[in-house]
Amino acid sequence: MPKVIPVPDELSQPFWDAVNQRRLMIQYCTVCGKLQYPPQATCQVCGSAHNLEWKEVEGKGHIGAYITIEDGRLNRRMPDQPYNLAMVTLDADPTVNFYSNLPGTPAYEVPVGAAVELTFEEVAPGQLIHEWRVLE
């Protein structure tokens, strides 16, 4: 069923452009070496806006925790219920995490701690979102 469609803004446009090319580009402070996601106007460590660049990261992560949405509030996702929502930590920096519905994993059957890999899903013509799939 259809997911809600993200609307890029000035700050997030490079991120979504990369996703639409099936790449995961994360903000990176060249001074602190810190990756940050979602993108922010300034580095969360040094507070500077001047040293933030985009860096492609490897799409490998692990499932830190999950829930199963049974009675959510989003109209567009009602037909999907129940569905999983996992918190996926990025292997390159586990303090960075992402949400995932874990396509291919049945509701309630989420292997917490398992390795996942990046995948993409089209939510509107030409608009992809980043998703994660459990590695067999």
Next chain:
Amino acid sequence: MTNSNDFQWRRDRDGLGVWEHRGKVAIAGYGHSPVDRRWDGENLDTSLGAYTILACQKAMEQAGVTIDQVDGIVCCDSHIAGGSGGSASNWAPRPYFAPPYDSEYGITLINAQWLIGAMGFKNVKFAPTGVPTIGEMVGMASQAVGDGVCNTCLVIYPTGNLEGRYRRGGENADDYARGARQWTVPWGNHGGNDFINIFPHNQYCLKYGGEHDDLAPFVINQHKNGMLTPWGFNVNHGVEPITVEDYKTSRYILNPLRIWDCDRPVNASVAYLFTTAERARDMKSQPVYVLNHSQHNFRFRTTQPDLDEVEMWTDRQAARMYEGAGMGPADVDIFNPYDGYAIMTQFFLEGFQWHGVKRGDAFAFYAGDISVKGPHPFFSSGGNLGNGRTRSAMYTDSIEQLRGTAGDRQVTVRAETALCAFTTPSSGGWLMLGKYPS
């Protein structure tokens, strides 16, 4: 009118030392409106405006203060359901009524300007706009009175709810996710504190051992305390006490979050009267002194806060609050943190180490005697779970416990200090109250 941010009132940093106005500000009265599930859209005697006027009148009457003595109004003007509203068609636009109900203000929104006109306040010199929620408002009023910005200040927190399922309309009915929602909503997180806290809660259960339903005795105790709160929603609307069996068989919202872990949205208003300790001593009811206030608004480091982050945030909240009050965990008699989702309360209990509860100990503590008549009368107000989502039970119960007027909820242990809040692990504020100014 000044914006709330024009006045430096927040105590939202680490290491600020003892609050300079400790014991010099007091709460002299409070007033609750009836607490309804929803406003019917027609009866002007039960609108949020009418209920707010009533709450203010009660607070002033309890303190023995007249309209002309009030010189400060701190009123939250945000719609509690926010941009997502309820069932979109029922919230607005709508037909309006004769003044003072001829706009959204007075019906689903209240602000200081509307209230000043509707009630005829003449001497208000401090009525900021852009006022945050009650968790911070009580701190703003405390600082304003302490600094002499005003002397006698009403703090008003209206909580509105209309027909339709709560927060099912507006942006939650949209096909698109804009702004911060682009990072959460495409995967199903509509952005509430249920989502924010359920992941750390699940990590908590894994790390310390225990399962979600270990919350049952806590939630049941909140309901018990609510049934002892005469103004609350539950006691006035035939909400039956729940059993462990009821809890464990209740339906899931965000599995493992259950319906009974969620507070019930209501239509109600509350007012508190803050004044100087000196003035309060001559007022009609026993004053309760403010010993510290603090706020926090921690920045998420990534999409979803995890257990480490939540524990660090609540540790810092506790350190700020204890430092500013010049107190430690053993000095706190009454502890009313926040339960607007039962899954976040253990983080506060352990962060503040009330009754010696350390990280990972909350579920064992919940399983013991936490009744109001026992040795560990945890959350004696019953909070939102026991009274509805007024976000005010924590404050009112704390005042009543210190005054010795909590009735059937009166604790049997010492009740000379009380710590209360409307807060989440990431944002909100705390208030320390004392029976005595020092």
